Amino acid sequence: MKGAPDQQWNVPAGENSQHEGGFRADLAVTTERGGPTYGEMIEQVRLFMDKVRYASPTPALADEVIEDLKKLNAKLDTMLVDEWTSPSGTRIDLPSRGNITLPPYEIRDGGPDGVDATVTFRPFHLGGNGVAHGGHVAIAFDDLGGMAAALKLGGVARTGYLTVNYRSLTPLQKPLALRTWVERFEGRKYFVRGTLHDGDRLCAEMDALFIALKPGQA
């Protein structure tokens, strides 16, 4: 694919990049990285993806969009940093911590007893027939299941397995209740359950195992 192969994505961590093996040495949450309008920038990208999903451009318009995107990509090329210092994933004031790859969610309540979030799948999360793609539902469960494990153990966990049971269709563009909680744990193994509801209707359920990482584990 044009543009991708030469790109150096994996910017090496610098002296001030706080990480320990495969995870952050401290939680490194911030509301400042990327500046006060970073959230709006992410939102505009999501809106663009919504439009791309449904647009059928003329060849001339596609060329024009390509030229505009090349200019934007060149601007961001001047500002690439390593993953540990990127705002994405650490901006706790933004939906999904400012992580563009996640379905946008807001945390209503979170702690050792579990996480209560509101997730809204976007038009670009379309699977077919007007409803969400199951893979995007699984991503939401993975992140919020991992968060429930992290808040229970006070550290970072990685997904061992994750099973989603799709019980009914998951709508787009509607705030849905996603809950995750640690059902039990044995040593480093955290068994996490989750539910996704549209009002009273159960859309999907999760059954997952998260493994607590050892200090410095990659």
Ligand SMILES: CCCCCCCC/C=C\CCCCCCCC(=O)SCCNC(=O)CCNC(=O)[C@H](O)C(C)(C)COP(=O)(O)OP(=O)(O)OC[C@H]1O[C@@H](n2cnc3c(N)ncnc32)[C@H](O)[C@@H]1OP(=O)(O)O
């Ligand atoms: C300071 C405070 C912090 C608070 C923070 C709060 C805020 C949090 C904010 C934001 C949260 C964000 C959350 C994000 C979440 C996303 C998570 C992902 O998507 S992770 C990517 C996908 N997963 C992988 O890529 C894993 C690949 N696999 C591995 O790396 C390893 O297999 C790993 C680490 C999972 C386990 O490897 P080993 O060597 O460390 O451990 P071994 O000995 O193999 O397993 C430990 C025990 O678990 C069992 N186990 C492991 N995997 C299993 C499996 N798939 N099924 C069943 N059992 C399994 C084993 O049998 C063993 O059990 P026995 O101790 O013997 O009883």
